[in-house]
Amino acid sequence: MPNHNATAALTDSLNGLLADLFTLYLKTKNFHWHVRGPQFRDLHLLFDEQAAEIFALTDIVAERVRKNGAPALTGIAAIAQKARIADQPRADLTAAEMIAELRDDNATLVDVIREVKAAATAAGDNATDGFADDWTDQAQQRRWFLESTLG
Template identity: 40%
Template sequence: MSMNVAESRDTERASLNTPSDLSPEATATLAERINRLVADAYVLYLKTKNFHWHVSGPNFRDFHEMLDDQSSEILESIDPLAERARKLGQPTLRSLGQILELTALTENEKDFVSPYEMLVELMNDNIAIAKSMREAHGVCDDWDDVATASLLEQYIDATEKRTWFLFEAARAADSGGH
């Protein structure tokens, strides 16, 4: 039996639709929320790495190492989230343009950012991500998606820990009366 090109493409496309007991509406809604979280994580990862590379000042070593640890933690969250969308039979992100389209965060391309400003900006971004994860968790609850909710619970805790560390580090950096 031979397939023509159109049939082959349809078969390939159908193979992306992983079977699930969740409805197509549920998986589409959940994947949309997950993909926004993945986009936010990419932007936060790059911003954290940017600040890691460019931090300076008396607390350089501590801030540099903390931001490196945090960027690694953020990066490690991306693949499980993206794979969760695929497990639901839905596509995930395919490009930097799509990431920038979906993210709620803003990039920082300034030539110089003080350590205090870096830490506060990252703290606020982590707070925003935690809020978005909680909202996504609510969507998971609506569709009885305990697997995604479970992932989010771990990531919310990690995000809150990063927020706490950034808050305390910002207090240390705030020796100039910001």
């Protein structure tokens, strides 16, 4: 018999991850559009590459929520309510500030994914548990690239 409390906790954590992914995607695109300076081309391309990777995860995560019988986030208000990663409305950050913020946000994302993995284990959702390892690796790689860019 399925544990409904564990499944509810899992879908809640997945929706939290979904909110953070959308927030990080939009922030990364903001920085892609507004980066300037001597590293412009490299950072413009890096941010776009990372944004595409993050956006690709949103559908997978939302479908994990649906496969567990719950509704996925439905709009911007729901995203804002659940996200732990802070929005960044500014367009005037330096390139180094952008890189550092995205590095830290990807580290936060790793923590969120680890919480999803623990919830998946508790709910007996082996598929989400397995996906979480790949999601963690991707976030760690993004963080590493950003950290290495800072020097």
